[in-house]
Amino acid sequence: MFIFPELNPLEEIALIIGIILTLIGVFCDIVGSIGMVRFPNFFVRLHAATVGTIGGAVYPLFGITLMSLALNYLGVMRYFIATGAFLTAIAIVLTAPVGSHALARAAHRSKTVPVEPKVCDFLKEDERLIEE
Amino acid sequence: MALENFISTFIVVLLPAFLISLSLYAIRVIKGPSVTDMVLAIDCITYDLCFLMGLLSILFKIGFLMVAALALALWAYVLDVYVAKYLEAREVGD
Amino acid sequence: MEIYPPLPPIMIHSLALAPVTAIVSAFAMPLIGLTIKNRKVWDAFALTISTIVFILTGIGYATVRYLGKPFVYLLGGWPPPVGIVYEVDEFAALLGLVSAFIIWLVVIYGVKYFDSNEDGMEWYYTMLLGLEAGVLGCIYTGDVFNVFVLFEVLSITSYGLVAFWNRRGECIEAAIKYSLIGALATTIYFLAVTFIYASLGTLNMADIAAKIRGLFFPVTGEPYGSIALGVGLFLALSIWAFTVEAGVAPNHFRVLDAYQVSPSTVAALLSAVAANVGFYLLARYLITLLSGARAVETIVNAGLLIVLIMGLVSIIVGSFLMIVQSDVNRILAYSSVLNYGYVCLAIGLATPLGIIAALFHMINHAVAKTLIFLTAGVYVKASGTRRLDGMEGVGRYAPITSALMVIAALALAGVPPFNGFVSKLILYEALLEVNLAPLVIIIVLSSALSLLGYLKIIYHAYTKPPMKDYGKVEPPKAMLWPMIILAALCIILGVASPWIYDMFIEPAAHTIFETDKFIEVAYEFAEKLLIGVRI
Amino acid sequence: MVISKVRPRSEIIIGLGVALLLVLTLFAVIAGATGFTPKEDIRPLAKFYLYYAINWYEKKFWAASPEAVNSMVWDYRGYDTLYETSVFFLAIIGAIAVFRIPGVKDVFSKGILSGRGLSLIVKTITKLVIAFVLIVSIAIAVHGNLTPGGGFQAGSAISIATLLAIAAFSRIFLEERKITTKLMLPIRVLGVLGIGLLALGPALIALSGIMSFVIQNQPKPWADWGFIPGVGPFWLSGNQFFYNFFEFVAVGAGFTVIYLIFSIPELIYKRVLKK
Amino acid sequence: MTSIVSQALWIYFYITLIGLIAIAVYGIVVRPNLLKKIIALSILGDTANTFIIFLGFRRGGAAVPIIPTIKPTLEELLWFKETAVDPLPQCLVITAIVINMSVTAFLIALAIQLYRLYGTLDVRKAVRLRG
Amino acid sequence: MGVLERTLKIVAVAVMLFAVFIIASASVAPQDIIYGIIFSIAVAVVVSELLIAKHTKPYDIKRWFWTIAYTFYYFIVAEYKAHSDVIMRILHPKMPIKPGIVRVPFHVNTDYAIVTIANSITNTPGTVVVDLDTKRKYFYVHWINVKAPDEKTTFENISKMFEYFAKRIFD
């Protein structure tokens, strides 16, 4: 209504939010990938990867949900896109942190990756206490 | 038609950014000194591709293509868990 | 709409029912194995199913004979270029009948061959029934992609059967070799199918044959791109795949180990039945589908020449390496390679007489090789080793088996009046017909050499004094009867050969050259059923 | 571990030669056979399938499914799929036959495996993911004849559940819930048996005189017998829904069997094979 | 302009696929480790599958071979026929994927069993069968 | 275990599964609704014991309110803060990082609460849960910028707000 005469106000708001979230996503993707390359150690790269997954995939997928719901020229297809993107976003929110955690724990336990550089490593000190 | 054009242009303009970030992740997969690094980068690539799949389904106007993203995300998680399991325990069924 | 002449329904459906029955009962077999822990029930089930399938293939053969032209079965009710069809001519029907017959005998033999405490028999029967379905499906089908799928059914069951004795390292090693190369071959065949679809836009065999000859089926339209290159690649890749699958000379290594270590029944099946599928498909593709077409003439001639040369190499390799072996199954494996060489040579000639020789030799080899593997299995089981110096004199404790083995050896070596002689004679004629007399000498020489190899087994197993008391070696009746039937067939096929030649072999072999009929039958269906299709 | 740096030179040459030969032949042939031009059009045979898959105006050729791929997989070329399923089935049987040990019961990992699994976080989320995956894969399976997906896709998706359970909780978790090869193999067999009987059924009916063919779906002018395309609100596409469902059950159970036999602890084999 | 670019791209696709086949064949023939051979075999199968899907592609506003309604009108069907990609290769590829997966699973089982019996996966050391 | 408890659990799980089913099938045709009801109940019977420990919790409206509040807080405030911090560190030419693994205590009891806190920590860039000790109630968190290794600082900086919400949602 404001910019696009085809849309009603609600759709337009959804579209704009979706576009903003998509832009955030692309930005986070690039930053995350730069971080992946720049950071010196696996444990530090985990943080860059989080930027790439949460900012770079979950937010934009929510954005795509809103955006596709607003785009009425897609016809019935927009529901498929919206639901697919929504479910994927939920799945990523649930699984991405667990994947990172599992990898980090495995890397620490198998001692394949040194925690370097570090300020402190309490896990190494408490290692024997955690063994169930 | 103006809306469709706008959205298509918007998506097309974003694509080079994806190519850059995917390439950088791929570099990490190639370089990654340890297996965990590589798997982490693969995670990022798959989640990134999920996002790209969403944008492209809007660009191609085909909703049926979106189902793939969910499967990709879930299987990437399974791969994570299995690599972690391999590194932690010698026996996978443990 | 009536599309078939008025026949009883069983005659129309028998050809399709045979492989489907086999595979559905293979599905049911593990359930029976898990619920009823009684080996006798499993034996009975497998025996019943293989008998039913044998009868169905017999009815199918009768149908094809009765109609006098290739029989087209519409799977799923879809006419030729659209769906998958079975297009069975007499050649295929006869080969299917022989395969089903041999599998039936092997199943009977296997009941007593495997000890009562042998574990995993339910899996053995499952894979055996799967193998039967694969063989019959491969032979009957009229669709190049369906060949790939059934080829995989055939190969995966044969891998499983080779690895049946899973706690013997040599079995697993042989299975690994067998399956790696086999998987490579089937993937290559899939690529071949890709190219045929790329250049011709169809997967139906009759349609392919028609398109190469400039005829058009409804629906599929005109070919794309250059036919010669597409078909050439298809031919090259599929010849490679089929010869690997069959085990012809440059690619024969994988079959040697497999035949050497696997149970005798499995070795007999692989050597006598599974390899024939490869030869059948070679003949079908090279001759029915492709030869005689102007567009691909040179390519097909080159393909035939390659097959012929492979056959020759196979004969030489097989006959020379056969006599230096000291392991009974290994000797028989090389003998298989040798006989594959004869068949390949005969197919490579691509004359009517050559195909007759090929078909007759395929059948003769199937019968005689099954027999010799089964008799050797008795020796191996009694002496507990496959080495010749470990089974000295074992034959004296089993006079009937030894007699049967002598018959099989003579038949394989081509001594009159047994069946091997007749097919070799036809092969000589076929070679002389195309002025390839030097090859006749090679064949005669190789036969003589191979006779040495068989005599080596008989010498060690019968003539030498026994090393120890083997006890009761003579097998029970359930094992003996299949062997006696096969031996009788060896003699009948030799003695009554003029009649058999006229009645069965010659008309069957003739159908493989009847490309026009092959196309026409399918085309009639396509034209009749696809009226009003808008593309 | 000693790793010799020396590689036989001949092997490299052979490998490279084979590779080069393949590259050159294939390149030449593709250049001629398919041409490098991307096509604006597809082959007429494909147009037939696209046009007639759910054509209400000419039901003579239809498969009653809006998804052309699924109607090809289970109707036009259904015979392939029957055997594709059987290849998978026979591969599982082969794997079981290769891994079998006589005299050892199906459940045997207690005492050998610790049953510890991964950390609490992984376990808890895995529970949620299992529920999520179960329902989503059922959704894929029942919409197999309407939207992308089908029996195999859904069956392989549901196998995520078993896989995650084995890794996150350990094999014992499944054994406590009676999910063993002893249970899953019959389910697997019942699934493929359902497919087989659906395929064989029309031909058995045909033996009584009504014309129909193996794996026939919709009635045709030259073959009267067929399945009904839908009941009330349910659009079944003839037998395609049932095929998808049986395939879903069969593939899901089949993958479970594979994972179960692959996760048998190695110690047992070492013990038995030592003897 | 567009057609030249896409022509170049298609040449590139075919070269890439052939390169993949070459790599896979190299892996199967040369690498000694059995699991490595199996990986190479799976790559070969996937590449063959990709080959045949490329054949069914169509340029210019293509669509998936799925129609979103159960009761399409005749116009929709005609439009569908003129835009969707070729479903036949897709059907073949689904079949081929399942088959390759089954064979690979079985091969891995065999390799594991070979290791249990021989203690090695190296094909040069695992050769004990000789004539 | 009473029948009522079990039924309540199944119903709670089935409703959620039904929602997922409808979303996954992207359609509300009668066919999908019937399928959804049948299959979500069927799956719920299988998994409800696994998912829900206490039957009353899913029916507590207050918890759902807190869930929604937490979602908004988390996705808008917490993620924004963490992202901007880490993005600054990535793009800064000198990469000012001070990584280390620290102990973060937690004071919740149920599995879901622990996992919510852990996942919230991992999902915010800058902190990753490497391991956890359920007996001594510690997370071992890899922190990109270790301000101070003592427990009070880490708790304040990393997980205070998450725990505040997690306690109200799940405990």
Added chain:
Amino acid sequence: MIEATLIAEILLAFSLTLALIFAYLAIRERDLIKAIVFSALQSVAFAYAYYLLFAPDIVLAYIAVGVGIYSILLIYGVSKTERYEEV
């Protein structure tokens, strides 16, 4: 207006290049776990190529098989045998 197919082709070129690189690395790598991970990424690239070729059915089947099941069965295989290939 930019043609959608051209974009699909450019992305196809990218994903096939990725597939080529990672297939090569998977074959060359001596550490089998790394080889499996490379081959999984190659599968992801192929799956994306199938997506761009408008084949959602295949994408669903192939992701499951290529990314998941191949890798996981191979991980089972490696964990039951040995990790390093001797060259």
